[in-house]
Amino acid sequence: MNPVQIFLLLGLTLTVLVVAVLWRALWIATRPQQVGQERDNVLSHVAVYKEQVAELEREVAQGTLDQAGFDLSHEELTQRLMEDAPPPHSTVQAELKRPKLLMAALALAIPLMAFSLYFVVGTPIALDPQLASQANGEEQITPEKLATMAEQLGQRLEKEPDNAEGWVMLGRIQRALAHYDEADAALQKALSLARNDDVLIERAEVLAQKNNGVFKGEPWAIILSVLKADPRNGNALLLAGSAAFSEGRFKESLAYWEKVRGLLPPASPDMPALLDAIDKARERLGLPPVAPATSTANTPASAGAVPSKPVSDGTERLTGRVSLDPALAAQVSPKDTVFIYANAAEGPRMPLAIVRTTVDKLPYDFVLDDSLAMNPQMKLSQVKSVMVRARISKTGNAMPQAGDFGASVGPITPGSADKLQLTISQALKP
Secondary structure: OOHHHHHHHHHHHHHHHHHHHHHHHHHHHHHHHHHHHHHHHHHHHHHHHHHHHHHHHHHHHHOOOOHHHHHHHHHHHHHHHHHHOOOOOHHHHHHHHHHHHHHHHHHHHHHHHHHHHHHHHOOHHHHOHHHHHHHOOOOOOOHHHHHHHHHHHHHHHHHOOOOHHHHHHHHHHHHHOOOHHHHHHHHHHHHHHOOOHHHHHHHHHHHHHHOOOOOOOHHHHHHHHHHHHOOOOHHHHHHHHHHHHHOOOHHHHHHHHHHHHHHOOOOOOOHHHHHHHHHHHHHHOOOOOOOHHHHHHOOOHHHOOOOOOOOOOOOOOEEEEEEEOHHHHHHOOOOOEEEEEEEEOOOOOOEEEEEEEEHHHOOEEEEEOHHHOOEOOEOHHHOOOEEEEEEEEOOOOOOOOOOOEEEEEEEEOOOOOOEEEEEEOEEOOO
8 A cells, every 4th residue: 555545544543432432432322311390290290190190089078079089080081191192212212313314413523623714824735746746846757748738739739830839849849859950940930920139049040950960051040140130149149159169269269258247147047057167268269267356256155255344434335216107107017127237337247336226216216336236346335437327127137138128327437426317218239
């Protein structure tokens, strides 16, 4: 027997024992009372009969009732006694029906209540090991399951051929199965329904995988077309760097990846892997690796690095207010993310100090200083002039994307006493 069967058997056994104990207790408690009640009823009738017979005898003694009248009345009393008194055991049998009905109800109610309570406050999913493993994230996605998912999704898309997201999902599943021709066909179908630069980049990767990692030809053409339309597309820049690296063009690879580095916030979880790739490209070019201090500042805490929080003396502080143009109120959501940051007017666009809030907090009075630096080696006090920017992001993504709104002011000298005013009033160019 498996643990689930043992659990159910023990639960049923305990339930039966509880019902049996209650049944016996109620039987013992009610039977003497029922027998006593019948005896009391009989004695009560007999007592009344005796009193009435005694009354008849007194009337005969006083001469108010003759013997014939006495005999007639005595016979009537006897008949009434027989009619009023219940037959033996009838009362007991009637009364015993009540505990039987009660116990039948308890026998049904107790298991129902016990198992209902378990389903409310217990863990019923634990009764099914498969569901429990799925709930705990232990379910393994095997190739067989992926193939089943692909088949089911394909059947659905036959009925919904205009579902672009479904075709993208099918393409990803087929890619995971290494069915690159099918993946390419699914992604092409999705792109025929709606252009999406990220899906285009996925297709470029699939085409390269079909060609054993070679990007020459259509994959490179796709990457360059996306970068022409959006030079700041992080996925395209990353793949361009990987493609150039695979072809031995390490200088180009480094240039692409450095652009991504300038777009990512230092605290991004993607930064350590990017810095590792950059170091590999620099090594091939005979250049020293990225400064250890910079790498340490961006290493996850689990790696043992705990960067110290920068301290501000106030001399570099910038203050101001960010407001939203009322004309944009209908185009943003109250919980959309608002980034307020300063970056060097000349040089990398990595934020030197940044605060984060939401649209419903606007207008928002901000303070930017060295204590808000994401990297202790890159602070406001270390540059001569900065641009102060505010950006609304619907996705909460640190990298600017299409659909964002923003405003900027500058160049500003860190420590300026002027209170800056930024009014977010226009969409940012991709």
